[in-house]
Amino acid sequence: MNEQKSFWEEKIKIKNFNIPRFMSAPMDGITDSPMRQLIRTFSPEILLFTEMRHVATIANDKKEKSLEYSKIEHPICFQISAGSTIFLHQAIEKIIDKKFDMINLNAGCPARRVVGSGSGSKLMENISQLQKIIHQCIKIIDNRTPFSLKIRAGYKEKNAYDIALMAQDLGVDFLIIHPRTQQENFIGTLDFKLVEKIKTKVYIPLIFSGNITSFESTKKTYELTGVDGFMIGRALLGAPWKIHEIMQKSIGNKFNISNKQSVKSALEHLNLNSKFYGSQVGFKLLKSHIAGYIKNIPNAAKIRNAIVTCTTEQDMQKKLTELIKIL
Numbered sequence: 001m002n003e004q005k006s007f008w009e010e011k012i013k014i015k016n017f018n019i020p021r022f023m024s025a026p027m028d029g030i031t032d033s034p035m036r037q038l039i040r041t042f043s044p045e046i047l048l049f050t051e052m053r054h055v056a057t058i059a060n061d062k063k064e065k066s067l068e069y070s071k072i073e074h075p076i077c078f079q080i081s082a083g084s085t086i087f088l089h090q091a092i093e094k095i096i097d098k099k100f101d102m103i104n105l106n107a108g109c110p111a112r113r114v115v116g117s118g119s120g121s122k123l124m125e126n127i128s129q130l131q132k133i134i135h136q137c138i139k140i141i142d143n144r145t146p147f148s149l150k151i152r153a154g155y156k157e158k159n160a161y162d163i164a165l166m167a168q169d170l171g172v173d174f175l176i177i178h179p180r181t182q183q184e185n186f187i188g189t190l191d192f193k194l195v196e197k198i199k200t201k202v203y204i205p206l207i208f209s210g211n212i213t214s215f216e217s218t219k220k221t222y223e224l225t226g227v228d229g230f231m232i233g234r235a236l237l238g239a240p241w242k243i244h245e246i247m248q249k250s251i252g253n254k255f256n257i258s259n260k261q262s263v264k265s266a267l268e269h270l271n272l273n274s275k276f277y278g279s280q281v282g283f284k285l286l287k288s289h290i291a292g293y294i295k296n297i298p299n300a301a302k303i304r305n306a307i308v309t310c311t312t313e314q315d316m317q318k319k320l321t322e323l324i325k326i327l
């Protein structure tokens, strides 16, 4: 018998890809290859996004470190930033050569150094430049991978509606919106009404990014906007299982992770970091994730302090292993 799938189980069709409605957000300094690999172990099919990389960095990266990833990360979308069309060609050819599945242009980053160079959310204030960059990306990609755009509500003024329609007309395959302005950074009120208005007008898939931390917040977002997909960002910090958890709850299943399993994931994260960055650097990069992994453990602050003050990988490995034993 062919059972009908619920809305939450249905896939989104993007060119020749069918992807779940839930995806992981690009987060610079967070969703690097080790983190993505860990997310993948819990969520086999979801679309993963790289951290944002400027096209000049990619074009000039002789060792191609910015393009490294593991095979298990497929399907994976590479996110670029650009303030002009210079380096677009070289960067896109390299990304396609490395067999990334999709390419996304960032027009939403609020960081001062990014907007200062005319890229990220600054592009929403410079519509003709944004238009030129999108047009050029689509021309270079020439249908070899899907191409998407990530926007905010606007830079100062909320013009996401016009930009979404422009992007659709130019041939963008799907859109992601984080409905805050540049000035609202990551904490202002989310403009659900704006997203709802865009959704009534665009026929390409529209993905929502902002404060999705549970199935309840996903459902609320859907009810308020009608969007096609949901991107999870900060809720993944120290919780790489978060998307799996939300997807399980969306189909009525229970999901629980014990403190022991959580610290085991932290240890796995440490090992993946060491493999990717080497033992001198890998353990240092785990420090920004650790609070999330241990947040439900009694005495979390004390344990966190003991872990973040580790000076070697071995020391950190030992502390985490001891913690696992007593949990």
Ligand SMILES: Cc1cc2nc3c(=O)[nH]c(=O)nc-3n(C[C@H](O)[C@H](O)[C@H](O)COP(=O)(O)O)c2cc1C
Residues within 6 Å of the ligand: 025, 026, 027, 028, 029, 030, 051, 052, 079, 106, 108, 109, 150, 178, 186, 209, 210, 211, 212, 231, 232, 233, 234, 235
């Ligand atoms: C530390 C950090 C880094 C981020 N880096 C990127 C990035 O590289 N590219 C991007 O499009 N968005 C980036 N974002 C924005 C997220 O993708 C997401 O849109 C935002 O955090 C809202 O979603 P959330 O509430 O689920 O975290 C970043 C956010 C944070 C907190």
